[in-house]
Amino acid sequence: MNWWRFVVANEFRKILAFRSDFWVTFIGQTVVMVLIARALWQSIFEANGTEVMEGFTLPMMTLYYIIVPLANKIMTGENVGFLSREIYDGSFNRYLIYPISFFQYKILTYLTHSVFFSVQLILIFCVFNLIVGHGLSVELLINLFFGIFIFLCAACVYCMLAMSVELISLWADNVWSLMVMIRFFVFFFGGSYLPLDFFPSWANALLKFTPFPHLISLPIRTTMGLATTTEIVTGLGSLFVWGIIFTMTAKKMWAAGEHRYNGVGI
Amino acid sequence: MIKVTNLSKTFISHTKEPGLKGSLKALIKREKKSKLALKSVDLEIQQGEIIGLIGANGAGKTTLVKILSGIVHPTSGEATVLGFKPWERHNEYRRQMSLIMGQKAQVWWDLPAMDSFILLKEIYQIPEKIFTDNVEFLAETLMVKNHLTTQVRKLSLGERMKIELMAALLHRPKVIFLDEPTIGLDLSAQRAVREFIKSYQKEFKPITILTSHYMEDIKELCPRIVIMKEGEFVYDGTLSQIQRLLGEEKSLSVTTKEKKFTISVPRSELSKKTAELFSTNEVLDLNIQDPSIEDIIESIMRNGMTNR
CATH class of the missing domain: 3.30.160 (Double Stranded RNA Binding Domain)
Structure with a gap:
């Protein structure tokens, strides 16, 4: 299994191969998102004449929206089409020729991106806390550690969900729009666009039975120190169950669809 | 050894009438079309042999290569390569096989070639000493020593092809599928690749199946040729035999x-x-x-x- 290490190292090299892209992703996107969220929520808080909304103060809301773009990236790892695009253009052939499991290879490359974005999150989270004067207390670092752990678990689960859907490309050539739609659902019901605390209670009760809140909202709340121990334990349990369901689905999809693969693109 | 018996492959595709009307119609109902790409072909190739697979576009050459390399499943028939059914994709088989596609990069585009080679070393579990020797030998023979640390996408087409060849041969495969290895290359690059394949074949004696539209490749490298037409073998023999056979004209x-x-x-x-x-x-x-x-x-x- 030594090749795992080299796949990860190569994937990191690929990420770092483009300097400008690296810096734009690292700083540019976060700064823009924070400025927009800060301005938007400041005006919402002012318009409501309140300092706390659904348990969130303005600095907390700002931190939430600092974490959100990186949370989305950690969870979604590689871009939409990381498998379907390769099936479509035939570059998928290489995984069938090399004496390794393509599942393992793709999960590894996917998670390498997630780890890379996690490092970004750690740096930005620490810088934010230093700037606002919270410092880096032990409690804060423990929350961050558990948050990152849940983020990576969520990334594994989403990777298997994405793989199940992307494998549909063995039947239908293009699954791009389907993936974008699923992504929208996950972001919306996961709390990327609006914290789930702003959703009605009946919606939150229903969402608990889906994987969505555990993919984004739970790790963000854990990182911010808002999640209770019960919430974390049940959330992780739910992620585990969904992980098994999506893994089995992906395996079944591959078993059923691999006969249809025709290696177009050679 | 490669043994193919009654091998057939049918591809199913969808047809669509041209124009906007056709596109709209296809949204509701699509016509299925099946194409018999391989029609019960039989073939035997011994260790150390190199054969040229030739035929017009769509004759079934690449389909046969795809099946023998384990990329696609056949519709019916049997094939064994080194005693393995290729489409079962045993790691032991894949460690002894290589596929080089002239039109498709296998090394990682955004990385220097050497990074890809190091990953392949781990994937194929090549011992350090053999890996170093192979890189040295292949880079020298193919004259790409200076390009190993350059991003692959920045190399010329000919240099990239040589890197592809290197990547495919690092583990000294016993079976090599070469799908149009000289496509798009200039004359001197074509000659260099041909010379390399010839010397590699002489030294390591793998089974090699070469598909190419360049007759020069076939004439120089393949004592035996198989000509395909619409999924069938219409000739399987030596080049000299074919000339004698048809020399009455x-x-x-x-x-x-x-x-x-x-x-x-x-x-x-x-x-x-x-x-x-x-x-x-x-x-x-x-x-x-x-x-x-x-x-x-x-x-x-x-x-x-x-x-x-």
Whole structure:
């Protein structure tokens, strides 16, 4: 299994191969998102004449929206089409020729991106806390550690969900729009666009039975120190169950669809 | 050894009428079309042999290579390569096999070649000493020593092909599938790749299946050729045999006032046909020669062996 290490190292090299892209992703996107969220929520808080909304103060809301773009990236790892695009253009052939499991290879490359974005999150989270004067207390670092752990678990689960859907490309050539739609659902019901605390209670009760809140909202709340121990334990349990369901689905999809693969693109 | 028995492959695709109307119609109902890409073919190749697989576009060459390399499943029939069914994708088989696709990069585009090689070393579990020796040998023979640390996408087409060859041969495969390895290369790069394949074949004696549209590749590298037409083998034998077999014909290149054309005529009918040409046309020039191997093969690919 030594090749795992080299796949990860190569994937990191690929990420770092483009300097400008690296810096734009690292700083540019976060700064823009924070400025927009800060301005938007400041005006919402002012318009409501309140300092706390659904348990969130303005600095907390700002931190939430600092974490959100990186949370989305950690969870979604590689871009939409990381498998379907390769099936479509035939570059998928290489995984069938090399004496390794393509599942393992793709999960590894996917998670390498997630780890890379996690490092970004750690740096930005620490810088934010230093700037606002919270410092880096032990409690804060423990929350961050558990948050990152849940983020990576969520990334594994989403990777298997994405793989199940992307494998549909063995039947239908293009699954791009389907993936974008699923992504929208996950972001919306996961709390990327609006914290789930702003959703009605009946919606939150229903969402608990889906994987969505555990993919984004739970790790963000854990990182911010808002999640209770019960919430974390049940959330992780739910992620585990969904992980098994999506893994089995992906395996079944591959078993059923691999006969249809025709290696177009050679 | 490679043994193929009654191997067939049918591809199903969807058809769509042209135009906007066709696109709208296809949203509701699509017509299925099946294409028999391989029709019960049989083949045997011994260790150390190199064969040239030739045929027009769509003849089934790449389909056969895809099945033997384990990329696609056959619809029916049997095939074993080194004792393995390729489409079962045993790691033990894949460690002894290599596929080089002239039109498809396998090394990682955004990385220097050496990074890809190091990953392949781990994937194929190549011992350090053998890996170092192989990189040294291949880089020297292919003259790409200076390009190993450059991002692959920044290399020229010829250099990239050499890197692809290196990547595919690092683990010294016992079976090599070369799918148009010289496509798009300039003449000197083509020659270099050919020379390399020749010397590699001589030294390591793998089973090699080469598909190419360049007759020069086939003539230089393949003592045995298999000609495919519409999913079937229409000829399986040596190049010299084919020339002898069809040497009873002469090629007549005729220039008249109106046009220029070439026809094949049986040797026994040569004088009759020549007289006929002179009586029915105003012949300005006539050249009688043995048909070239390219002409013979092109004719077989068009008409098969029996209808020539």
